[in-house]
Amino acid sequence: MKKRKLGARGPELSVIGFGAWAIGGQWRWGWGATDEAEAVRAIQRALNLGVNWIDTAPVYGLGRSEEIVGKAIQGRRDEVIVATKCGLRWNEAGEIRHDISPSSIRAEVEDSLRRLRIDVIDLYQIHWPNPNQSEINAWAELLKLKKEGKVRRIGVSNFDVKLMRQCEKAGHVDSLQPPYNFFQREIETNIxxxxxxxxxxxVVYSPMYSGLLSGRFDRSRLAADDWRTGHPMFNEPKLSHNLQLVDSLRPIAEKYGQPVGGLAVAWTLRHAAVTSAIVGARSTRQVEENVKAADCTIDDQDVQEIEALLQQYNAH
Ligand SMILES: NC(=O)c1ccc[n+]([C@@H]2O[C@H](COP(=O)([O-])OP(=O)(O)OC[C@H]3O[C@@H](n4cnc5c(N)ncnc54)[C@H](OP(=O)(O)O)[C@@H]3O)[C@@H](O)[C@H]2O)c1
Structure with missing residues (x-):
């Protein structure tokens, strides 16, 4: 699979990364029950097909996603770049809170290393900014962890330019993880x-808007405890409008032999600043389909055609 260098200092990431949120199973922002054996197979299939990196977080399934990733990469540590995050903690009732205090980050990194069964994290990211705590102190802690060899590279997620500038002054920001897809394009302007x-x-997240843009989305298949059941974009009146956009994109996707999801992923990769798209999957079937987007280059005329369809969508 094609690779691109992560920012100025690397490493080389496959243009598609495996997103491990959905395999975390049931929790406040979960996707319904997870089939752990299938999740392990999906990760291993992704590695076999050239995906060389996985994005997870402690909070995905309250530790479960990291544990599944740890299991899946046993014996294959050298083939995979493991990215995880810090800054979202939970209590016994499963309630989530933001905490980017240095002491909390220090505790989190040890928990992640244990669950992932590795001795160094390849990319460690602050999951979300927290206006009630100093992002700069959090960043200073990540710099320390890097110096100590607990983590190899450090990045941020959901940060704006102002915050990234402040962090950069203290030490290089290796990566940013923002949302990027047909519906969320804010990063194009400044970020x-x-x-x-x-x-x-x-490394962009939710390139298929968490499955909505996959071309196969079916609301009736969602488990009752899937977070998407409560999100306005997956409910009427928006859902029909969103799925109309998907239908209008289908002929373009078909030209490239892709489902709309593949077109959506390839569209994020058209931007030179984007290193890799993190694509979530829960089965080998999904992985096999999704990796094909790495070889899809959308020509300029079709990029313009997509732009026109997005403008029509936004006008309604
Ligand atoms: N940093 C952050 O704040 C943040 C936030 C969100 C995500 N992320 C990261 O980005 C990753 C990807 O984002 P995401 O999971 O939101 O969304 P995504 O990659 O846009 O969509 C993934 C979902 O789409 C469905 N899907 C995948 N392949 C498919 C296929 N071939 N055909 C039909 N459906 C398919 C699956 O759900 P169903 O089969 O259940 O529909 C899958 O879980 C996450 O796993 C996580 O690592 C980070």
Missing amino acids: LPYCREHGVGV
Whole structure:
């Protein structure tokens, strides 16, 4: 699979990364029950097909996603770049809170290393900014962890340019993890140009808007405790409008032999500042389909056609 260098300092990431949120199973922001054996197979299939990196987080399934990743990469540590995060903690009742205090981060990194069964994290990211705590102190802690060899590279997620600039002053930001898809394009204005200019790698999340843009989304198949059941974009009146956009994109996707999801992933990769798209999957079937997007280059005329369809969508 094609690879791109993560920002100015690397490493080389496959243009598609495995997103491990959905395999975490049941929790406040879960996707219904997970089939652990299938999740392990999905990760291993992704590695066999050239995916060389996995994005997870402690909070995905309250530790479960990291544990499943740890299991799946046993014996294959050298083939995989493991990215995880810090900053979202939970209590016994499963309630989530933001905490980016240095002491909390220090505790989290040890928990992640244990669950992932590894001795160094390849990319460690602050999951979300927290206006009630100092992001700069959190960043200083990540710099310390890097110096100590607990983590190899450090990045941020959901940060704006102002915060990234502040962090960069203390030490290089290796990566940013922002949302990017047909519905969420805010990063195009300032964030992507900033990242290009400052050698910050960009690993985009939810390229298929958590399955909505896959071309196969079916609301009736969602489990009652899937977080998407409560989200306005997956409910009427927006859902029909969103799925109309998907239908209008189908002929373009078909030209490239892709489902709309593949087109959506390839569309994020058209941007030179984007290093890799993190694509979530729960089965080998999904992985096998999704990796094909790595070889899809959308020509300029079709990029314009997609732009026109997005404008029509936004006008209604
Ligand atoms: N940093 C952050 O704040 C943040 C936030 C969100 C996500 N992320 C990261 O980004 C990753 C990807 O984002 P995401 O999981 O939101 O969304 P995504 O990659 O846009 O969509 C993934 C979901 O789409 C469905 N899907 C995948 N392949 C498919 C296929 N071939 N055909 C039909 N459906 C398919 C699956 O759900 P169903 O089969 O259940 O529909 C899958 O869980 C996450 O796993 C996580 O690592 C990070």
